Amino acid sequence: MTALSELKIGRSATVESLHLPDEIQHHLMHMGFIPEALVRAVRRAPAGDPTVYAVDGMEVALRRETAQWISVRELEEGSR
Amino acid sequence: MSDCCTTATVDVQPVQRIAGKIQTVALIGPPNSGKSTLFNRLTGLRQKVANYPGVTVEQHYGKLSGIDRSDLTLIDLPGIYSLNARTEDARVAVDVLHGRMPGAPVPDAVLLVLDSLHLQRQLMLAAPILSLGLPTLVLLNMSDLMESRGGEVDTLALAQELGVPVARISAARGTGLDAIKHFLDKKSEPVTAAVKPRLELPVVGNPRSYRQWATGISSRTKYKAPISSVWTRKLDSILLGRVTGPLLFLIVVFGVFQVVFSVGLPLSNAFQTVLNTAGAKVGLLLGHGWVESLLIEGIWKGVSAVLVFLPQILLLFLFVGILEDSGYLARAALIADRVMRPIGLNGKAFIPLLSAYACAVPAIMAARTIENKRDRLATILVTPFMTCSARLPIYMLMIAAFIPNKKLLGDFFGLQAAVMLSLYVLGFLAALGTARILKSSFLKASSAPFILELPQYRVPTVRSLGLRLFDRGKVFVQQAGTVILCVTLVLWILSHIPFSAQLPQSIIGHIGQWIEPIIKPLGFNWKIGIGLLSSVVAREVIVGTLGTLYGADPATQSLNLQAALRHDLTLGGAMALVVFFAFAMQCTSTLAIVRREMNSWKWPALQFTYMTVLAYVAALATNILVSHFF
Numbered sequence: 138m139t140a141l142s143e144l145k146i147g148r149s150a151t152v153e154s155l156h157l158p159d160e161i162q163h164h165l166m167h168m169g170f171i172p173e174a175l176v177r178a179v180r181r182a183p184a185g186d187p188t189v190y191a192v193d194g195m196e197v198a199l200r201r202e203t204a205q206w207i208s209v210r211e212l213e214e215g216s217r
Numbered sequence: 218m219s220d221c222c223t224t225a226t227v228d229v230q231p232v233q234r235i236a237g238k239i240q241t242v243a244l245i246g247p248p249n250s251g252k253s254t255l256f257n258r259l260t261g262l263r264q265k266v267a268n269y270p271g272v273t274v275e276q277h278y279g280k281l282s283g284i285d286r287s288d289l290t291l292i293d294l295p296g297i298y299s300l301n302a303r304t305e306d307a308r309v310a311v312d313v314l315h316g317r318m319p320g321a322p323v324p325d326a327v328l329l330v331l332d333s334l335h336l337q338r339q340l341m342l343a344a345p346i347l348s349l350g351l352p353t354l355v356l357l358n359m360s361d362l363m364e365s366r367g368g369e370v371d372t373l374a375l376a377q378e379l380g381v382p383v384a385r386i387s388a389a390r391g392t393g394l395d396a397i398k399h400f401l402d403k404k405s406e407p408v409t410a411a412v413k414p415r416l417e418l419p420v421v422g423n424p425r426s427y428r429q430w431a432t433g434i435s436s437r438t439k440y441k442a443p444i445s446s447v448w449t450r451k452l453d454s455i456l457l458g459r460v461t462g463p464l465l466f467l468i469v470v471f472g473v474f475q476v477v478f479s480v481g482l483p484l485s486n487a488f489q490t491v492l493n494t495a496g497a498k499v500g501l502l503l504g505h506g507w508v509e510s511l512l513i514e515g516i517w518k519g520v521s522a523v524l525v526f527l528p529q530i531l532l533l534f535l536f537v538g539i540l541e542d543s544g545y546l547a548r549a550a551l552i553a554d555r556v557m558r559p560i561g562l563n564g565k566a567f568i569p570l571l572s573a574y575a576c577a578v579p580a581i582m583a584a585r586t587i588e589n590k591r592d593r594l595a596t597i598l599v600t601p602f603m604t605c606s607a608r609l610p611i612y613m614l615m616i617a618a619f620i621p622n623k624k625l626l627g628d629f630f631g632l633q634a635a636v637m638l639s640l641y642v643l644g645f646l647a648a649l650g651t652a653r654i655l656k657s658s659f660l661k662a663s664s665a666p667f668i669l670e671l672p673q674y675r676v677p678t679v680r681s682l683g684l685r686l687f688d689r690g691k692v693f694v695q696q697a698g699t700v701i702l703c704v705t706l707v708l709w710i711l712s713h714i715p716f717s718a719q720l721p722q723s724i725i726g727h728i729g730q731w732i733e734p735i736i737k738p739l740g741f742n743w744k745i746g747i748g749l750l751s752s753v754v755a756r757e758v759i760v761g762t763l764g765t766l767y768g769a770d771p772a773t774q775s776l777n778l779q780a781a782l783r784h785d786l787t788l789g790g791a792m793a794l795v796v797f798f799a800f801a802m803q804c805t806s807t808l809a810i811v812r813r814e815m816n817s818w819k820w821p822a823l824q825f826t827y828m829t830v831l832a833y834v835a836a837l838a839t840n841i842l843v844s845h846f847f
Contacts, residue, residue, distance in 0.1 A: 200667045
């Protein structure tokens with residue numbers, strides 16, 4: 138288990154759990170960050186943060202300070 | 218611009234509800250799914266549409282005349298992800314939907330607009346909406362795009378799963394709208410012994426169960442998501458590139474300013490020649506007398522002094538329109554987040570700040586999309602520092618009159634454009650600095666998380682850009698024909714009483730000389746003082762005022778406004794004047810909207826005082842520095 142913020146660009150992972158205040162967690166889940174969902178780190182903003190994640194066919198940008206509270210399981214390279 | 222923000226909304230009378238009969242229909246859906254585009258199609262109105270989430274921040278009403286049902290009212294609502302509202306704009310949508318919004322009619326049917334490019338996720342919203350129990354039609358918007366990118370869905374199976382009719386539409390092209398008419402025609406008849414289909418909905422309020430439900434439905438209806446746009450990815454790798462991103466951002470900004478000068482200025486000079494010739498021709502017909510003096514020297518000089526800036530304003534709106542419609546605005550917010558963070562503001566605050574380049578009023582309303590209350594207030598308070606288009610006339614006038622047209626970077630960037638750009642930067646820095654002070658003192662708050670959806674790029678349509686320019690142009694001309702006309706009329710009268718007195722001995726001359734001591738240190742003369750007073754109504758009024766006052770003064774009557782200003786103002790005074798305008802809160806509409814949004818006069822009063830003091834001090838410093846060095 139790692140934090141989503143540690144996911145390297147181009148790598149994918151499945152969401153395990155979210156550890157954020159209820160309200161924010163709810164919002165993120167509605168945006169697709171739900172346990173079992175597949176997330177991919179697409180690119181970082183020019184300054185290195187926030188990072189753009191592809192989830193559920195959409196691209197959503199999150200800051201490191203938020204992404205570090207989402208734990209994910211990284212997929213083996215080549216498995217997807 | 219004082220009422221650049223009037224929206225074409227129809228007033229609705231409270232209607233007697235008749236059980237089982239549809240009178241009010243609500244448009245609901247996730248952000249950026251195309252509700253307002255559909256609203257405009259169905260009502261023939263022109264609500265603002267653009268390509269980023271959160272364009273619509275309040276409810277709008279219209280009659281469904283686009284599909285010949287003018288008896289029905291359609292409500293356009295801000296986008297929502299769920300019925301648990303986190304932001305002010307989402308709260309509006311949920312309140313209207315539940316019939317809790319005072320003054321808003323209670324909707325008795327729902328058009329649920331979903332973006333079919335992301336149907337699986339957008340279906341999550343269907344669960345809470347269907348559980349409201351209102352007659353619902355599900356509209357799969359952008360279905361033309363979905364099909365052309367290889368996406369598929371079984372519409373019939375989806376209708377069966379949801380227990381409500383489903384239709385594919387394209388709001389942008391206007392296809393598939395017959396289904397809405399058909400749905401409303403059928404549902405408008407009183408329902409007798411309705412047979413409700415059995416519908417299994419997930420547990421209310423739990424995103425996880427919504428999600429499972431939506432996934433189940435999308436697999437049973439054989440939904441195949443379209444391939445995501447390849448060129449959005451490719452464009453992003455350049456526009457958000459580590460080096461290319463910020464570089465292109467700067468090139469775009471420099472380019473905009475240079476075009477406003479190299480294309481806009483000749484256009485507006487040509488326009489001025491036309492207006493002057495027209496004025497002179499009419500003047501000849503009127504003969505020599507007070508009628509000619511009033512109409513030509515007074516009103517026409519004042520109104521046309523402002524009107525000539527129409528080409529530049531339209532150019533600026535064209536650029537802002539392209540940025541908003543293409544989807545770049547959300548990327549700009551992403552790039553800016555790093556800059557905004559140390560200030561204590563969210564990168565999302567950048568979206569209202571950027572749209573304030575057109576006008577602060579809609580920008581202040583757009584701050585409703587900011588979750589954190591203190592962040593929202595801070596954003597509202599600093600937004601008027603952003604250089605809105607109403608500052609453009611006075612900037613252009615002063616720069617054209619006082620700054621030589623020297624080239625700095627070849628043909629690409631000139632000195633005039635550079636001065637203009639520095640004024641924009643100055644306003645931006647004032648906004649950031651003020652936000653920093655606010656956020657580190659009494660608006661201190663833990664920062665809200667930055668969660669931003671990036672829309673796919675779209676090529677802005679000529680139609681939507683054209684309509685924007687037309688609407689803005691109309692407002693600008695109307696403003697010149699109403700507010701500025703009235704102000705110049707009053708000024709002309711005051712400058713000719715007592716009758717046959719010289720300008721300095723007229724009423725306006727006395728008022729001017731009375732305030733002159735206050736503004737003298739800034740390098741302003743009394744005419745500028747009158748301009749400052751009159752521009753409290755709206756910033757561009759000062760140009761009209763100066764046109765009228767210099768037209769009424771025999772010493773400068775024969776000169777054009779630029780020459781007249783050079784005749785009587787130093788470079789220091791001229792630069793102090795534009796700096797004053799960069800900071801001062803000369804706009805009654807902005808004050809009114811801040812009052813409305815914050816529900817108190819305290820904030821606009823504070824804002825006005827702070828900005829005016831800052832403007833005075835900065836103008837004073839500019840006058841001293843410029844006079845010393847040049």
